[in-house]
Amino acid sequence: xxxxxxxxxxxxxxxxxxxxxxxxxxxxxxxxxxxxxxxxxxxxxxxxxxxxxxxxxxxxxxxxxxxxxxxxxxxxxxxxxxxxxxxxxxxxxxxxxxxxxxxxxxxxxxxxxxxxxxxxxxxxxxxxxxxxxxxxxxxxxxxxxxxxxxxxxxxxxxxxxxxxxxxxxxxxxxxxxxxxxxxxxxxxxxxxxxxxxxxxxxxxxxxxxxxxxxxxxxxxxxxxxxxxxxxxxxxxxxxxxxxxxxxxxxxxxxxxxxxxxxxxxxxxxxxxxxxxxxxxxxxxxxxxxxxxxxxxxxxxxxxxxxxxxxxxxxxxxxxxxxxxxxxxxxxxxxxxxxxxxxxxxxxxxxxxxxxxxxxxxxxxxxxxxxxxxxxxxxxxxxxxxxxxxxxxxxxxxxxxxxxxxxxxxxxxxxxxxxxxxxxxxxxxxxxxxxxxxxxxxxxxxxxxxxxxxxxxxxxxxxxxxxxxxxxxxxxxxxxxxxxxxxxxxxxxxxxx
Ligand SMILES: Nc1ncnc2c1ncn2[C@@H]1O[C@H](COP(=O)(O)OP(=O)(O)OP(=O)(O)O)[C@@H](O)[C@H]1O
Ligand SMILES: [Mg+2]
Numbered sequence: 001x002x003x004x005x006x007x008x009x010x011x012x013x014x015x016x017x018x019x020x021x022x023x024x025x026x027x028x029x030x031x032x033x034x035x036x037x038x039x040x041x042x043x044x045x046x047x048x049x050x051x052x053x054x055x056x057x058x059x060x061x062x063x064x065x066x067x068x069x070x071x072x073x074x075x076x077x078x079x080x081x082x083x084x085x086x087x088x089x090x091x092x093x094x095x096x097x098x099x100x101x102x103x104x105x106x107x108x109x110x111x112x113x114x115x116x117x118x119x120x121x122x123x124x125x126x127x128x129x130x131x132x133x134x135x136x137x138x139x140x141x142x143x144x145x146x147x148x149x150x151x152x153x154x155x156x157x158x159x160x161x162x163x164x165x166x167x168x169x170x171x172x173x174x175x176x177x178x179x180x181x182x183x184x185x186x187x188x189x190x191x192x193x194x195x196x197x198x199x200x201x202x203x204x205x206x207x208x209x210x211x212x213x214x215x216x217x218x219x220x221x222x223x224x225x226x227x228x229x230x231x232x233x234x235x236x237x238x239x240x241x242x243x244x245x246x247x248x249x250x251x252x253x254x255x256x257x258x259x260x261x262x263x264x265x266x267x268x269x270x271x272x273x274x275x276x277x278x279x280x281x282x283x284x285x286x287x288x289x290x291x292x293x294x295x296x297x298x299x300x301x302x303x304x305x306x307x308x309x310x311x312x313x314x315x316x317x318x319x320x321x322x323x324x325x326x327x328x329x330x331x332x333x334x335x336x337x338x339x340x341x342x343x344x345x346x347x348x349x350x351x352x353x354x355x356x357x358x359x360x361x362x363x364x365x366x367x368x369x370x371x372x373x374x375x376x377x378x379x380x381x382x383x384x385x386x387x388x389x390x391x392x393x394x395x396x397x398x399x400x401x402x403x404x405x406x407x408x409x410x411x412x413x414x415x416x417x418x419x420x421x422x423x424x425x426x427x428x429x430x431x432x433x434x435x436x437x438x439x440x441x442x443x444x445x446x447x448x449x450x451x452x453x454x455x456x457x458x459x460x461x462x463x464x465x466x467x468x469x470x471x472x473x474x475x476x477x478x479x480x481x482x483x484x485x486x487x488x489x490x491x492x493x494x495x496x
Contacts, residue, residue, distance in 0.1 A: 008032070009032050009162055010194070012029055016028070017054060031223075039213070040213050041205060043429070045395070055165065086162070089153065099139070101139075126158055146173050165195075166185075171424055200398070206231070212226055238427060252462065254278070260310040263308060272470075273472070278445075280447070280463065281461045283457035285464055286468060297331075299329070300321055325413075332419060377403070412443075414446070416440060418450065418451075454483060467490065474489035
């Protein structure tokens with residue numbers, strides 16, 4: 001795409017960046033037009049976040065040229081890049097939890113705002129301009145993820161941003177919050193602001209973006225206008241091969257009941273009872289906040305709730321995750337950054353963590369076995385890492401998640417609870433995860449699958465349970481029921 005330069009807000013020319021053992025960006029060139037929404041897609045580790053971090057001054061490029069708003073940019077700091085009008089909203093949001101909303105928006109600029117009072121009145125005006133009602137005096141720690149995102153957007157607007165980068169903004173949003181974000185993105189665009197939108201949800205690319213750039217292995221494969229590319233083309237460019245189906249054939253081995261859950265009751269959950277069969281994938285469908293994660297945590301003993309659990313027909317007490325693991329349960333939690341990763345530790349330690357008991361004798365870890373385990377999962381899940389000894393925080397977001405998945409797969413649980421297992425994971429790797437799930441149940445285990453991606457639950461599950469407002473509202477055979485019939489039971493109006 002060659003364009004008249006006055007319409008270009010950002011020009012990236014032949015930018016390269018290497019980390020020890022990885023060429024993260026290889027002569028990347030890209031143009032972003034004024035007032036457009038530009039999507040970027042690519043496999044985990046393709047280099048998307050690295051490129052954005054170079055633009056925002058977190059990393060320095062090794063070579064190449066960046067021209068923003070007509071000016072060449074050389075080694076800038078994050079603060080300078082914001083002043084120039086280039087803002088980035090990281091997936092792992094960047095606010096100070098112990099400060100108020102207003103203070104966060106104008107952090108470091110209280111003087112310019114005329115002190116505390118000025119900070120709050122100006123913050124109010126900014127929030128109003130994006131239709132956000134949050135009290136500017138509220139402490140950020142009390143806000144939901146989506147509210148925090150709104151604060152980041154207000155902060156970007158306070159710098160008069162000409163370009164706002166959003167790195168996987170939608171992964172923790174409810175559908176209502178997503179609608180609000182879409183509205184705000186359109187309003188920003190109408191004000192002439194450009195947006196770079198990174199996501200693994202290809203539907204969002206088609207719904208929102210004017211153009212899309214596909215990256216693979218640190219290179220730009222192509223940039224297209226959105227109406228000049230099909231979903232299949234996009235996927236093949238991302239993964240470098242054609243993928244016939246996004247889902248493997250559904251496993252169909254369902255056996256006798258292994259787990260019975262009776263009447264989980266808690267603040268959030270009401271009389272939740274169901275059973276799980278050997279070889280089954282049982283899907284839970286519900287909105288974010290409906291209580292799906294609470295059910296998972298209740299079964300796993302992570303939260304204290306009232307419940308009766310029968311395993312192979314016998315009552316068992318699962319009062320904490322250790323009990324759960326001893327009974328052959330495993331859970332891959334939704335928020336892996338907080339609940340699962342040891343960021344300072346190497347990839348191999350993160351993978352072997354749940355198997356340490358098996359690997360340890362007389363206080364010593366069998367390192368040869370540990371290495372074998374890590375290597376096997378790195379291969380089977382295609383985890384992109386320079387070595388098994390690389391610190392996990394150096395890996396791309398999606399590859400960190402795959403390592404956690406490997407950790408739980410290794411203990412070969414009888415019952416595996418997966419909470420949003422493919423969040424932030426690219427299409428190619430998703431398929432590999434689906435194949436692994438299929439193998440796990442075919443080997444006689446059972447899976448509870450919680451996912452906000454309806455197609456994923458409907459395509460992989462043998463049975464689907466809908467949850468709304470802490471209650472079970474329906475049970476379906478996904479090969480028989482229509483998707484909207486299932487969805488209506490998961491939405492508010494299906495609750496009663
Ligand atoms: N600080 C760092 N040190 C070493 N390697 C890094 C660092 N940051 C990123 N990398 C490596 O650079 C490559 C590109 O990573 P990047 O985070 O840009 O991928 P991504 O496209 O954003 O992937 P994802 O979709 O998983 O978020 C990966 O191989 C990653 O391991
Ligand atoms: Mg990333």
